[in-house]
Amino acid sequence: MRSVKATAFSSSANLGAGYDVLSMSHLAFSDTVYAELINEKERRVMMESNSNVPLDPARNSAGAPVEALLKEFQLNYTIKLNVIKGVPHGLGLGSSGASAVAAVAAVNELLNLHLTLEDIVKFAVIGEQAVSGSPHPDNVAASAFGGIVAVTSHDPIRVVRIPINLNFRLMLVIPRVNTGEGKTKKARELVPKQIEVSKMVENTRFLSSFILGLVKGDRALVREGLNDAVVERSREPMYPHYPKLKEIALRYDAIGACVSGAGPTVLILYDDSTKLGEIKQEGGKVCAQHGFQCDFITTEIGEGVRVEGLN
Numbered sequence: 001m002r003s004v005k006a007t008a009f010s011s012s013a014n015l016g017a018g019y020d021v022l023s024m025s026h027l028a029f030s031d032t033v034y035a036e037l038i039n040e041k042e043r044r045v046m047m048e049s050n051s052n053v054p055l056d057p058a059r060n061s062a063g064a065p066v067e068a069l070l071k072e073f074q075l076n077y078t079i080k081l082n083v084i085k086g087v088p089h090g091l092g093l094g095s096s097g098a099s100a101v102a103a104v105a106a107v108n109e110l111l112n113l114h115l116t117l118e119d120i121v122k123f124a125v126i127g128e129q130a131v132s133g134s135p136h137p138d139n140v141a142a143s144a145f146g147g148i149v150a151v152t153s154h155d156p157i158r159v160v161r162i163p164i165n166l167n168f169r170l171m172l173v174i175p176r177v178n179t180g181e182g183k184t185k186k187a188r189e190l191v192p193k194q195i196e197v198s199k200m201v202e203n204t205r206f207l208s209s210f211i212l213g214l215v216k217g218d219r220a221l222v223r224e225g226l227n228d229a230v231v232e233r234s235r236e237p238m239y240p241h242y243p244k245l246k247e248i249a250l251r252y253d254a255i256g257a258c259v260s261g262a263g264p265t266v267l268i269l270y271d272d273s274t275k276l277g278e279i280k281q282e283g284g285k286v287c288a289q290h291g292f293q294c295d296f297i298t299t300e301i302g303e304g305v306r307v308e309g310l311n
C-alpha cells in the first residue's frame with residue numbers, strides 16, 4: 001500500500017500582542033505523521049500513535065482534518081494515520097497544530113490533492129477546532145510555512161512570512177508539568193470578550209513595534225514590541241512563574257520574552273549580549289519557587305512542513 005511521511009515542527013504562537021495572528025516555527029521538536037491508503041471502499045480514518053493522544057479521529061488534531069478532507073473531496077477511502085509525537089503536548093509548543101499540519105500534508109501528497117500551503121492551513125485549523133474548540137490558525141500557519149508568520153486573513157486564509165533582519169536565537173523555558181486535557185481550550189475561556197480602547201491602542205503599538213523591529217533589524221523595537229496588555233495578563237493564573245521570569249530575562253539583556261502560545265512555556269529571544277547563564281540560573285529558581293522544574297531548551301527558527309513519499 002502507498003504511504004507518505006510528513007514532519008511538522010513545534011511553534012510558539014501569539015508572540016506578545018499577536019493573539020491568533022502571529023506565530024513562529026522552531027526546530028526544537030517535531031511531529032511525524034505516516035499516512036497510508038488502506039482501501040478505496042469506505043470513508044474512514046484509522047489512528048495509531050506512540051503517545052497518549054485520543055485515537056478517535058474526531059478528537060485528534062490529526063484525524064479531524066483528514067476526515068474533513070475526505071468529505072470535501074468526496075473520497076470513500078480508508079486512510080491510516082500513525083502519529084509519532086515529538087512535540088510535548090499541553091505546554092504551549094503548538095503540539096496539536098504540528099500533528100494537524102503533518103497529517104494534512106501527508107494525505108495531500110498521498111492522494112495528490114494539490115493543496116497549497118494555505119489550503120493545508122485551512123484544513124489543519126479543523127484539528128485545532130477539534131481540540132481547543134476554536135479554529136485558531138496561528139500555530140498551524142507557522143508549522144506549515146516555517147519562519148515567523150502573520151495570518152493576515154482568516155476567511156479566506158492568507159499567511160505572510162515576516163522578513164527577519166535581526167540576528168537572534170531562541171530559548172524555550174518549558175515547565176515539567178502535566179497541564180491535563182484541553183489546556184488551550186481552558187486558556188481561551190480566560191480571554192476577555194471586550195477590552196478598553198486604550199488596551200487596543202497599547203497592543204497595536206506593541207504589535208507594530210515587534211513586526212517593524214524584525215523587518216528593520218532594530219533590536220530595541222523588537223524588545224519594545226514583544227509585550228501584550230490583554231491576553232497574557234488575562235491568563236496569568238495558568239503560568240504564575242511568567243512575570244518574574246520575564247523580568248529576569250530583560251534584566252540580563254534578553255531581546256525579549258513572551259508566553260509561548262497559551263503557555264506555560266516561555267519563549268526568550270536572545271543574542272550575544274544576553275547573559276544566558278544568569279537567566280538559566282535565576283530562572284530555574286523561579287520555577288522551583290512555583291513547585292516545578294523547567295527545561296531550558298535553546299533552538300532556532302524552524303522550517304515549514306516536510307513531506308516524503310515512501311513508496
Ligand SMILES: Nc1ncnc2c1ncn2[C@@H]1O[C@H](COP(=O)(O)OP(=O)(O)O)[C@@H](O)[C@H]1O
Nearest residue numbers: 060061089090091092095096099181182183184
Ligand atoms: N495529535 C495531537 N497532538 C497533541 N495533542 C492532541 C492531539 N490530538 C488531540 N490532542 C489533545 O489536545 C490537547 C493538547 O493541545 P493544546 O491544548 O492545544 O496544547 P498544545 O498545543 O500547547 O499542546 C491535549 O488535550 C491532547 O490530548
Ligand SMILES: N[C@@H](CCOP(=O)(O)O)C(=O)O
Nearest residue numbers: 013020092093094184261262
Ligand atoms: N492563539 C492560541 C495559541 C495556542 O497555542 P498552544 O501552543 O498553547 O496551543 C491561544 O493563545 O489560544
